Structure formats: structure tokens, C-alpha cells
Amino acid sequence: MTPALVRRRVSTVVLSAIAIVVFVASVFPVYWMLNSSFLPNNAIRGPVPHFWPDEFTLRNYETVLGDGGRAPFLPALMTSLTVTLITVAAALLLAFLAALAVTRFRFTGRRSFIIAILLIQMIPGEAMIVSTFRVLDGWQLLNTIAGLTIVYVATVLPFTIWTLRGFVGGVPIELEEAAMIDGCTRMQAFRRVTFPLLAPGLVATGVFAFIQAWNEFLLALVIMQRPDMMTLPVWLRTFQQATQTTNWAAIMAGSTLMAIPVIIFFLIVQGRMTSGLVAGAVKG
Known part of the structure; x- marks a missing residue:
């Protein structure tokens, strides 16, 4: 040897x-x-x-699902699912359009827009809690799915724009031009050639947006104060009380149930997500 x-x-x-x-x-x-x-x-x-x-x-699990002494599990689950899915859909749509704009077109203020995205990501969310609360209170959007969704979209959007910019930049514009030479319109070339290549990147970015919105705690704690409008991370906090012994077993059961939708989501998109992560790693 x-x-x-x-x-x-x-x-x-x-x-x-x-x-x-x-x-x-x-x-x-x-x-x-x-x-x-x-x-x-x-x-x-x-x-x-x-x-x-x-x-x-x-x-x-019986305590988590059937304890009448605290906020019920199913309404919190539905609130989290609704807010998260709407957030992911809206963030992907807006971020996709913004990524196309900053990658495919040259316009005044383009560089400033890209720098602003980076600067916004550096601002901690805790620094904007008071102003966010006052704005939503003035709009009568506290304790509403619409109010929390708007905040989540604004929170997730800079990261999704920056990530999708790398995926869009990795698809050569010459592919669209070749399709247009073959007789496609610009929209047909984008829909038939470019978009299928960007789909894995959209899925991979959507996974990160899903996790960020699903696990967010602090903003949901401030905005959703009614027990029937809690998200799952805030609902899980109800098992920890200052005057009683913390029921860690129930917290573990609630955390397990909370992880199931994320696992299901991963199983559905895992194939696309893997190829999207590899594609996004080559070019930024």
C-alpha cells in the first residue's frame, strides 16, 4: 500500500x-x-x-391539546400557518421582482438600493418594536393577521431580495436573448426559459423565509396580545409561569407538534431546495 x-x-x-x-x-x-x-x-x-x-x-400531548386553562393549540397553529404562508408568498413575489430589477436592469439609484438592503439587514428588529407598535396601533392592525403579516414581510424581504439576487444573477441573460431570437416574446422567453431555472432558487429562499417567519417570537409577542391570536412560539411561552413550576414535559410535547409542519414543508420541497442551494452557491 x-x-x-x-x-x-x-x-x-x-x-x-x-x-x-x-x-x-x-x-x-x-x-x-x-x-x-x-x-x-x-x-x-x-x-x-x-x-x-x-x-x-x-x-x-393531552395537556397540550386539551388543557382548558390556557390558550388552545389549534387556533395558535392556524394563526402561525396563515401568517407564515402569506408572508412567504408575498415576500417571494416582491423579492423576485426586486431581484429581477436590480440584476437585469441598470437604473439611477440601483447601487444605493442594493446598499440600503444590506444596511436594513444590519438593524436589529428590537430597535423598531416601539415604532412598529405605534404604526400598527394607528392603523388598527394590532391583534390581526394582516398586521403581523405586514411586519413579517417587511422583516423577511431584505434577506429574500439579497438571496434571490444571487440566483437571478446566476442565470445568463443570453438564454433569454436566444429564445427571443427563436421567436419568443420577452415574457415567453422569461416564462419558458428563465423561470424554470430560477424555481429551485425560489424554493430555497422560500424555505429560509418560512423558517424565519415560523419561529419569530418577539414581534408576535408585542403585536398579538390576545390569547386567541397567539402564534405558536408565543403560545409555547404560556407553559412557563412565574408562580408555578414550569411544565417542561408539556413544552417538549408542544415543541414537537410545532416542528411537524416545518418537517412536512421540508419533505415537500427538499428536492428543489437542494438543487437551489447548490445553484445559489456558485454566483452571488
């Missing part, structure tokens, strides 16, 4: 071991959440860790 072959095999073993460690470190918190959701609260709070559900119970 040559030294080069030995080094190659050693590096393969080392890289495989590192990959396994990273995988276990990434998956273990999810497993711990799922495992804890099937354990009673006293077992979770006890000094002995339970690495498998040896005291299996479904009471935590």
Missing part, C-alpha cells in the same frame, strides 16, 4: 468520524425533545437523565 493511498484512507476515516460527530451533535437535541415529550414532568426534572422513554406517557 503506497503512502499516498494510506494518507487518503486516513483522511477519509477522519472526515467520516467528524461527519458522524457533527450529525450526532445536530440530531441529539431533536431526539432529546422528542424523548422528553413522552416522559412525565417529574422524570425530566429529576437528577437521573432518561435517554429513552422508559416511563412512556401521552399525558403531555
Whole structure:
């Protein structure tokens, strides 16, 4: 066995071991959440860790779904789904048009617009909570899906524009010009040639927008104050109370249920998302 072959095999073993460690470190918190959701609260709070559900119970899920002492789960789920899906659709549409404009056209203020997108992303959301609250209160949009959706779209839009700009820039404009030479109009060339190539990028960007809107907590806490209008991250907070012992088992069960729509969304778009991530990595 040559030294080069030995080094190659050693590096393969080392890289495989590192990959396994990273995988276990990434998956273990999810497993711990799922495992804890099937354990009673006293077992979770006890000094002995339970690495498998040896005291299996479904009471935590019964508490999450049927506890009348706190805001119900299903309205919070519907609010989160509605706000997130509308946010993703609106953000992708607006960001797609903006990305096309800054990539395909040259106009006055184009560079300033791109710099403004970067600057907006640097501003922490907490700095705009008071002004956002006052604006929505003046528009009578507090505790409404429309109000929270507007805020989420404004929050997600800079990132989606910047990401889609890389995908649009990675598709040569010569493809459209060749289709137009073959007899297509500009709109037909875009619809038949360019848009199918951009679809993976739209899916990949939509996934990031979905996660950002789905997991957002602070803005939803400030804007959606009524119990029947809570989103899931805010609803999950109701299990932690200052005057009572925190029901960590129920929190784990609620977190597991909260993760299911995200998993379903990933399963639906995973093929397109993978190709979109690879395509967007080549050109920015």
C-alpha cells in the first residue's frame, strides 16, 4: 500500500468520524425533545437523565391539546400557518421582482438600493418594536393577521431580495436573448426559459423565509396580545409561569407538534431546495 493511498484512507476515516460527530451533535437535541415529550414532568426534572422513554406517557400531548386553562393549540397553529404562508408568498413575489430589477436592469439609484438592503439587514428588529407598535396601533392592525403579516414581510424581504439576487444573477441573460431570437416574446422567453431555472432558487429562499417567519417570537409577542391570536412560539411561552413550576414535559410535547409542519414543508420541497442551494452557491 503506497503512502499516498494510506494518507487518503486516513483522511477519509477522519472526515467520516467528524461527519458522524457533527450529525450526532445536530440530531441529539431533536431526539432529546422528542424523548422528553413522552416522559412525565417529574422524570425530566429529576437528577437521573432518561435517554429513552422508559416511563412512556401521552399525558403531555393531552395537556397540550386539551388543557382548558390556557390558550388552545389549534387556533395558535392556524394563526402561525396563515401568517407564515402569506408572508412567504408575498415576500417571494416582491423579492423576485426586486431581484429581477436590480440584476437585469441598470437604473439611477440601483447601487444605493442594493446598499440600503444590506444596511436594513444590519438593524436589529428590537430597535423598531416601539415604532412598529405605534404604526400598527394607528392603523388598527394590532391583534390581526394582516398586521403581523405586514411586519413579517417587511422583516423577511431584505434577506429574500439579497438571496434571490444571487440566483437571478446566476442565470445568463443570453438564454433569454436566444429564445427571443427563436421567436419568443420577452415574457415567453422569461416564462419558458428563465423561470424554470430560477424555481429551485425560489424554493430555497422560500424555505429560509418560512423558517424565519415560523419561529419569530418577539414581534408576535408585542403585536398579538390576545390569547386567541397567539402564534405558536408565543403560545409555547404560556407553559412557563412565574408562580408555578414550569411544565417542561408539556413544552417538549408542544415543541414537537410545532416542528411537524416545518418537517412536512421540508419533505415537500427538499428536492428543489437542494438543487437551489447548490445553484445559489456558485454566483452571488
